[in-house]
Amino acid sequence: MSDPSDITELLIRWSSGDKNALEKLMPLVERELHRLAHYYMRHEHIGHTLQTTALINEAFLRLVDQTRVQWQNRAHFFGIAAQIMRRVLLNYARDRHRQKRGGHAVQVSLSDVAIISDDKSAELIALDEALERLAEIDLRKTRVVELRFYGGLSVEETAEVLGVSTITVNRDWKMAKAWLSREIRNVL
């Protein structure tokens, strides 16, 4: 396993704007999420409910030396986790979509029962593209959507991560939802 202090260091550097640190950080966080996902899916299987936010938090607690980080670092960690989720879902949806169209064999294997329906896949792909466009207009709203939708954070947690008021998060969320919905309607 990677040295946790490494991850902590990377997280601090990313929080202070080091883009290289983010590149190194993403796969490490993803691996931990992957592991936790495997672990908790097995328990959900026998009746537990998956507390996804708690799961990201657990990853944070496991990977990061808590004595050395501030709350901003935690926010950044959650931001990274949300971005990872966003990308994982997009890749999955794309693979699924390609497969349906009869594309080439995919690197990942899929269980026999689809986790995500075809409609949902198409929606996820359209959503991602719309989010790209939204980011050009209003980056903060994109972040709110990422944290709340992909990261599963509550309004309060999102406000805390982004360092804004809950009112702002609510307003951003409402506007982004409406705008994205309309954009997707045009596509789907």
Add this chain to the structure above:
Amino acid sequence: MSSDQWQRIEDLFHAASQLQPSDQLDYLKRESGDDPSLVAEVQSLIEASNDALLETPAVSLGFKVLSNISKPGALVGRTIGHFNVTKLLGAGGMGEVYLATDQKLERQVALKFLNRGFGNDEWLRSQLILEARAVAQLENQNICSIHGLENEDGQDFIAMQYVEGETLQSRLTLGPLSIDLALDFAEQIASALSAAHEHGIVHRDVKTQNIIVTPDDQIKVLDFGLAKFVKPIEQTQNTTELDQTSAPGILGTVAYMSPEQAEGEELDARSDIFSFGIVFYEMLAGENPFLCDNKSKTLEAIKNDAPDLELDLPRQLLNILKRCLEKNRNLRFNDARTLKSEIKAFRRSREPSPFFTWVQSRNFKYLAAAAAVLLVVILASSAFVYQKTSSVHSIALLQIQNRSGDANLDYLSQGLTRSLFDKFSYLTRLQVKAPSTMPFDNEQNVDLGRAGRDLSVESVLSGELLKHDQSLLLRLSLLDTSNGGTKWQEEFNLDAANMFVLQDDITRKVVSSLGLWIIGGERKRLNKHQTDNDEALRKYMQGRQFAGLKRSRENLQKAIGYFEQAIELDPSFAEAYSGLSDCYAVMNNVANGPIAPSVAMAKARWNAQQALDLDDSLPEAHTSLGIVNLRFDWNWEKAESEFKRAIELKPVYAPAHFWYSNLLSALGRNDEAIIESTISKDLDPYSLLAEQNYGRSLYYARRTTEAQDYFANLISQNDQFLPFQHMMALVQLQLGHYQSAIDILERMRRNDPLYGTAALGYAYGRAGQPNKAQNILRELDDASNRDPVPPHEKAIVYIGMGDKDQAFNYLNQSLEQRFASMAFLNADPLYDDLRSDVRFRELEQRVGLSLP
């Protein structure tokens, strides 16, 4: 869009959303300054805001996806159960394989994670556990063993032996292997498959990617039986576009399928044989015989196209490949065990023959008394030295071809071949092979290249007799098999030539062309002539020629005539007596002659003794006496010492090994018998009788399915030679396939009514056709009015009919008349039914075969 505009839209959106829908339009018109596009923009947002999008966070979905996918190498650095994953070894159709440390047992293991987990499918899981357990019990050194099936963190994986090495696929990227290495690998793979097949496990996915080659060239076959449980992902997708793909992973799997697998039929061991054939082919030729640029074409080729077997490889090897790659699985090897023994036999035929080891042992004779074990070690190392040094040369002496247009000169071409062989065999640093028949190519020319390859020799000496302007010429050429060049060529005029001078002249020239020199003791033997009478020598050559043809009454009587003439011309011509002895020794069965055994054997013995009295160092004479002791006296010790003496005098004398193998079979020393029959076959590689003899030694050893495969292969190359058919019929009887034995024997008797009569009667009896068996008994009685018929022939028919009393009655008669077949009382499976009877033990005692 400017941020001001965006801000404006957002403000209007939030404000209007607070209002009743009916008031929204007026509000927006008023606030926007009657800007219709702005109004429409905000209205569309308000309308869309009622959509359910984003209501449920996607994070749990994301986790579900995460738990189901594996990125290559994602598990490196993780601890799963008691395994520390350290490295990604590979990723394939089934899933990923990691190197890990088993913390409990402190050993390295390979973990194979299955793409498709089992989820709730406990049945599937339990099936795989059963299979894994079965494979775990195989314990074959060429099978990668499975430690167990594990489940941790919701992941199914197989823990197995970690083998360091590369896949055969990657090894073959460097090009094809040498024949010897390919054979070595092939035998190991066949050994793995054989162990699995014997436990009912079919691999189903034999391919170069599943075979690991360790740094010391040991083979480990992976993934036994797993293919049944784990669908490679390409099989889970059924799209037409995929059929056109040339993705290597997908082609890699279909390119090793058997035709029945491509058709989606039930599979058995023979499917593995086919896939093995492709792997074997690829090792030898460097490419997969069916691989095309896409999946559907490849599958078509597997189903319909004959593989290209026009490869520059020995005939037996091509036959093995062909039998693996038959489209119809009934024509393939039945199982990997037979396949393995075929490969083994072929490998053995390429090695320096065991007789050579024996030759070497003469140099170490004084050690024999010291310690047998030590001797074996030294023999092994001396054979090794032999392979490594270049001072020993090897030559194949092909039969000189009679192209004079005069068939009466056949004796001369064959006799010259024989005497040159004798000369060469005295040279201790020359390993000589002299096939008694020839490898012909399609145009009936002697195929020198093939001979060189088949015989694994450095040089091939070939020759022909030619008539030119009324002169008889002998043209000889010495071919270098390494480059196909001619080392030496010369024409000799035979009209006035003295045979002895000619032979000495040729020997000297060949020896110097090979870069050898004749040393003192050798010169003495080379210059020694059995007769000084040129005419006697020619008669002797003619006698040997007829004796060497098919053993028929006519040929043997002609041979006897010539030997007698030779003796008349030179009464001290020892070899001629030996020739006479050999003829009489085989004249006591229905097919060969009308002489009663006692008479034939008396003559055989007298002539053999005569030859020995004249020349005690004549291997032919010792062999003749050995035959008499084996076939008539049933004096096993004496027979063995005579054969051994003959082999000691002339290790390359094939008949000595041939008859010694018969003796060993009779005594139940089957392993030794098979070695001797192999040597005899090696020394005389195209001899049909030697091939038959080898198969018979398998049959006597009760290695019946091997014998079946062996004779099936021989018959596929030559369906005219009746002894092969006869042996095949006996093998079928032993396997309980009475009808197929009857079919073969009835067909045979249409060609030669004297052959296989007793076996057919036996088969009728066994198949429940007593009337036909009775007819055979009558036929044998009729025949005995003309010639003596060995009584045991009738005994065999009675055994088939279940009449033991009559069987013993006739066996006793045969024994009293001392028919040679009685020597094989214990070896012959036809007598198996009688063995429990006390009367059989009496027979054994009288033949001297029962244990003291």
